[in-house]
Amino acid sequence: MRTSHLLADLQARGLLPPAQTQAIADDERTRPMSLHQELRAALYLGIMLLTGGLGTLLYQHLDDIGHGAVIGAMALLMLASFGYAWRHRQPFTWGQANIPSFVPDYALLLGCLLFLALETYVQTVFSVFGSRYGLATLLPAVLFLALAYRLDHRGVLAMGLTALGAWVGVSVAPLSVFTANALFTSRLGIAGVLLGLALTGAGLYAEFTRRKPHFAFTYISLGANVALLAATAVLFNYYPQPWLPKWVAVLLVLLMSAGLVWYARHTRSYLFLLMGTVYGYIALTYSFIRLLDFSNGDEGGLLVSFYFMLSTAGVILLFMRSKEFLRRV
Amino acid sequence: MKVKAYPLLWTTQEAMEAAAPRWFRRQLLTDAQYQAIRAAYQPDFYRPGLLLRIGLVLFTCVGVAGAAAFLALFGAAARLEDFRLLGWAVALGCLGTQEVIIREFRHYRSGTDSALLYIGLFVLALLLAEAADHLLPSGTTYASGFGSPHYALLLLPMLGLLLLATLRYADRLVAAATYLVLLALLANWLLQLSIGRLLLPFALMLMAVAVYQILQRWRQRPDYLYYRACLIVLEVLALATFYLAGNYYVVREGNAEISGLYQSVQVPLAPLFYLFTAIIPLVYITVGLRKRSRLWLLTGLAAVAFSLFTLRYYRSVLPPEMAAVLAGTFLLVLAVWAARYLRPARHGLTALADADQPTSFNLESLVVAQTAQAPTAPTPGFEFGGGHSGGGGADGSY
Numbered sequence: 135m136r137t138s139h140l141l142a143d144l145q146a147r148g149l150l151p152p153a154q155t156q157a158i159a160d161d162e163r164t165r166p167m168s169l170h171q172e173l174r175a176a177l178y179l180g181i182m183l184l185t186g187g188l189g190t191l192l193y194q195h196l197d198d199i200g201h202g203a204v205i206g207a208m209a210l211l212m213l214a215s216f217g218y219a220w221r222h223r224q225p226f227t228w229g230q231a232n233i234p235s236f237v238p239d240y241a242l243l244l245g246c247l248l249f250l251a252l253e254t255y256v257q258t259v260f261s262v263f264g265s266r267y268g269l270a271t272l273l274p275a276v277l278f279l280a281l282a283y284r285l286d287h288r289g290v291l292a293m294g295l296t297a298l299g300a301w302v303g304v305s306v307a308p309l310s311v312f313t314a315n316a317l318f319t320s321r322l323g324i325a326g327v328l329l330g331l332a333l334t335g336a337g338l339y340a341e342f343t344r345r346k347p348h349f350a351f352t353y354i355s356l357g358a359n360v361a362l363l364a365a366t367a368v369l370f371n372y373y374p375q376p377w378l379p380k381w382v383a384v385l386l387v388l389l390m391s392a393g394l395v396w397y398a399r400h401t402r403s404y405l406f407l408l409m410g411t412v413y414g415y416i417a418l419t420y421s422f423i424r425l426l427d428f429s430n431g432d433e434g435g436l437l438v439s440f441y442f443m444l445s446t447a448g449v450i451l452l453f454m455r456s457k458e459f460l461r462r463v
Numbered sequence: 464m465k466v467k468a469y470p471l472l473w474t475t476q477e478a479m480e481a482a483a484p485r486w487f488r489r490q491l492l493t494d495a496q497y498q499a500i501r502a503a504y505q506p507d508f509y510r511p512g513l514l515l516r517i518g519l520v521l522f523t524c525v526g527v528a529g530a531a532a533f534l535a536l537f538g539a540a541a542r543l544e545d546f547r548l549l550g551w552a553v554a555l556g557c558l559g560t561q562e563v564i565i566r567e568f569r570h571y572r573s574g575t576d577s578a579l580l581y582i583g584l585f586v587l588a589l590l591l592a593e594a595a596d597h598l599l600p601s602g603t604t605y606a607s608g609f610g611s612p613h614y615a616l617l618l619l620p621m622l623g624l625l626l627l628a629t630l631r632y633a634d635r636l637v638a639a640a641t642y643l644v645l646l647a648l649l650a651n652w653l654l655q656l657s658i659g660r661l662l663l664p665f666a667l668m669l670m671a672v673a674v675y676q677i678l679q680r681w682r683q684r685p686d687y688l689y690y691r692a693c694l695i696v697l698e699v700l701a702l703a704t705f706y707l708a709g710n711y712y713v714v715r716e717g718n719a720e721i722s723g724l725y726q727s728v729q730v731p732l733a734p735l736f737y738l739f740t741a742i743i744p745l746v747y748i749t750v751g752l753r754k755r756s757r758l759w760l761l762t763g764l765a766a767v768a769f770s771l772f773t774l775r776y777y778r779s780v781l782p783p784e785m786a787a788v789l790a791g792t793f794l795l796v797l798a799v800w801a802a803r804y805l806r807p808a809r810h811g812l813t814a815l816a817d818a819d820q821p822t823s824f825n826l827e828s829l830v831v832a833q834t835a836q837a838p839t840a841p842t843p844g845f846e847f848g849g850g851h852s853g854g855g856g857a858d859g860s861y
Binding site for chain 2: 136137150154157158167169170173176177178179182186187190191243244290292295296351352356405408412435436438439440441446457
């Protein structure tokens with residue numbers, strides 16, 4: 135329907151001969167619909183349901199099923215998944231592997247999730263790691279990161295990074311940084327900043343040495359977000375953090391925001407431009423209001439409302455120029 | 464003043480920007496033709512990607528709040544403390560600024576103009592509600608139940624306002640709000656009749672069909688492209704209304720809600736609603752696959768999910784973890800089978816990636832990071848395996 139309007143317009147302007155117009159219309163009518171994304175989503179949902187259900191089953195029947203049978207069955211399933219993914223592996227490359235089918239990708243994901251369920255189960259029943267919980271969370275991190283690099287899988291990389299975060303004691307998952315770390319009362323502070331900076335550094339390394347440059351997005355989006363959120367949370371924390379005074383946090387946020395904007399120009403990424411602008415704006419506004427003198431009543435309020443009007447107009451103008459701004463490097 | 468706020472040319476440019484590269488990739492255009500089309504339809508408006516639009520909405524809201532505070536402080540200094548006056552100033556200011564931004568800065572649903580439109584309409588709606596409240600006889604409020612005739616006093620002017628805004632700006636959110644107000648008006652009118660409660664589901668389904676028919680006719684209009692985004696949203700809403708109005712859960716719980724019952728009870732004609740709940744999603748999916756319409760297909764899949772929820776809400780067929788394992792296995796097998804079966808395109812469907820759809824691998828890694836997390840280290844002293852887990856409804860017999 136949309137096509138017929140466009141084609142009529144093209145023909146009216148004399149940009150297309152009628153025969154070709156007909157060919158395009160035919161192609162639009164007969165072109166098969168791609169269910170690629172839907173099937174991927176179905177696979178992922180299936181994997182999450184299966185592993186979630188299996189994990190709960192294990193937990194509920196800790197005492198009444200034979201341990202050997204359960205572990206055996208799950209281990210077999212896990213090995214089958216890993217084996218399938220491994221059999222379809224591509225030769226190792228620092229670039230992006232060219233993967234013909236997406237099924238092995240999800241087999242690998244299934245194997246990794248089963249590994250987590252199995253590890254939890256084994257730890258629960260046999261206390262294999264004793265009280266060395268650090269080891270229990272570091273093991274999946276190392277395994278997942280290794281698999282992510284060898285089999286070139288960004289999802290498993292992200293799982294490895296969340297496991298790494300768990301080892302440090304910080305949740306790096308995109309949304310749970312707001313909830314799990316209890317943003318404004320947390321001791322997220324310095325651990326989050328350091329982990330975030332390390333991940334951002336790893337992302338920059340990947341980008342600039344061209345070693346898995348397509349991993350850089352995952353590293354930097356997770357890392358920069360954790361570091362910036364941790365530093366921003368310090369600003370609004372009532373109790374001062376001994377390791378991170380507020381002016382250091384402001385400086386850190388401003389520096390990282392500038393870095394993100396620079397990186398956004400390098401990769402032409404609107405996401406990083408937006409992240410850098412929002413965090414930088416928060417830090418600047420915070421400093422501005424802290425520096426203001428509210429002693430003579432209304433004038434402070436007028437100044438603040440004026441500041442918001444002008445600064446947001448400025449940001450909107452920057453965004454309007456973003457296309458040229460990102461292209462200039 | 465023209466009815467449409469944006470030039471029609473922009474919509475053509477936008478649609479061509481999406482379509483021409485696809486035709487070029489499929490080798491339906493020669494290189495020279497493609498370049499000529501690109502030159503002829505060079506977009507001369509400002510509409511950034513989704514992320515920047517979200518940013519623009521955020522910053523526009525902050526800016527408007529700043530401006531409103533500025534006005535309020537200014538008014539307070541001049542001893543003008545009428546909130547209605549401030550409301551009119553903000554609403555008209557927003558809508559006026561929006562017009563200027565569209566004309567001078569060539570914003571085309573860029574986030575800034577949309578946010579200004581939403582704020583302006585929202586404040587106008589508040590002012591309308593306040594005015595309607597004044598017209599009511601003293602002592603009556605809206606709180607006298609949904610079936611009260613006074614609601615129309617608020618809903619009718621709202622419908623008019625939203626309809627005008629939709630026709631002028633063709634905004635998706637405003638269109639959806641218009642549709643919902645229309646539904647509310649119909650429901651409100653029916654509930655004043657004695658037989659209305661029984662008729663309500665069928666009336667809503669009929670209205671969804673009628674709206675869908677009107678939308679189909681709208682597609683024939685020459686300015687269809689201008690309203691295309693709105694029509695897609697409204698089609699989804701019409702399909703959703705048709706399904707939800709016949710869904711057993713919605714009918715039963717809605718009935719209890721209207722009657723003010725704490726516990727929902729069996730509704731009349733229950734078998735019919737069971738049937739609707741079971742059949743409609745399958746029909747949607749079948750139509751989606753046969754017509755190759757992603758809109759029908761995805762709505763149908765969402766409807767299946769809601770039908771399963773309805774089933775599980777009233778009948779506990781399996782314990783949740785068993786259901787999860789079985790459903791997960793079923794989905795896995797189905798998806799793997801479909802991926803292999805549709806490798807060459809069959810029946811007009813294919814499992815191969817479509818070059819038109821943006822690959823969302825980057826997003827996928829964020830989704831995985833969000834949903835598939837490693838267990839966190841428990842604090843020392845925590846004992847595993849004691850109580851029962853949050854299995855959701857499973858009775859822990861520990």
